[in-house]
Amino acid sequence: MQILICDDSKVARRSLASFISSSFGGETVFAENGRQALEIIKRDEIDILFLDLTMPEMDGFEVLVELQSLNHHLKVVVVSGDIQEIARQRCLDLGAYAFVEKPLKVESAIPLFNDLQIPIDDSRLPKQSFTRQQMFERFQETSNIALGAGAATISAQLKEFILLPVPRVGELTFSEVTMMIQDALSRDNSCAAAQRFVGSGLHGEALVCIEGESVAQVGRRLGYDDGEISHDEIVVNLVNVLVSSFLVSLSEQLGLEFSLREPLRIEDFSPEYSMLNTNEHVFTIEYTYDAEALDLFCSVLFMFDAESVAIIHRQMELLQ
DSSP: OEEEEEOSOHHHHHHHHTTBOTTOOSEEEEESSHHHHHHHHHHSOOOEEEEOSSOSSSOHHHHHHHHTTSOOOOEEEEEESOOOHHHHHHHHHTTOSEEEESSOOHHHHHHHHHHHTOOBOOOOOOOOOOOHHHHHHHHHHHHHHHHHHHHHHHHHHHTSOEEOOOOEEEEEEHHHHHHHHHHHHTSTTEEEEEEEEEETTEEEEEEEEEESSOHHHHHHHTTOOTTTSOHHHHHHHHHHHHHHHHHHHHHHHHTOOOEEOOOEEESSOOGGGSTTTTOSEEEEEEEEEEETTSSOEEEEEEEEOHHHHHHHHHHHHHHO
């Protein structure tokens, strides 16, 4: 038996592979994106493909479409943080054997692996310390899962499929952050809001830029009649959903609680407006939500101070 694990995250690939028992007599191979996975499938006799959805170059949906034109007998298990019901159904309609939520948990892995006749190793790995770079890599995967959970909430409320990117996690200088935000605010037909959050010793701020002409339609899909609330109120409500849905998943994964302040509309941005203006370097999570059939594009930037990064680092070591 040959197993192919396709995920752009090295952490996710390693984590999924760790479920396979050392007694497994077959071979496990890896791909970083859909294009690599298809090359391997065309070359080798792959029996089971574990497939992520959100990847660069070629995503999981595109892989499933391409597989329909190939003469293959492999079983595709989608393992994704994108838990929108629309996403799950699309995968099954495109021939996926199963769809499981990322990160894969022992209680989900045991029946799945038994069904696929893969020996499973459910022993706990020893605790280990992470370097700062390893923490960034693991937090990238944590953010990816939170992104999918947030998209599921947005999708359910807007009744719209949300296109997901790979979130970007890392450190930026505050001047770089400022330029990014000012650039977003300068675009035509855009508006923005900021929302601060605190909790468990963490301090952070989310900045959201919304582009497109479907804001009024968003208001209707959020349950408001035309004219019932203003454009600014719709923006604030949408920002609150975008930020809170992401933080809820992040909170559950890290075992930390967050408290949100009310979002505030901003017309422009300068460093003195931000709670993080004294930080030379800012730890950021950057991603977008793009509604498939609406003229609506949302750029979201989460910023954490240095103390918050240390807490996140420590918490991820405790929860591994």
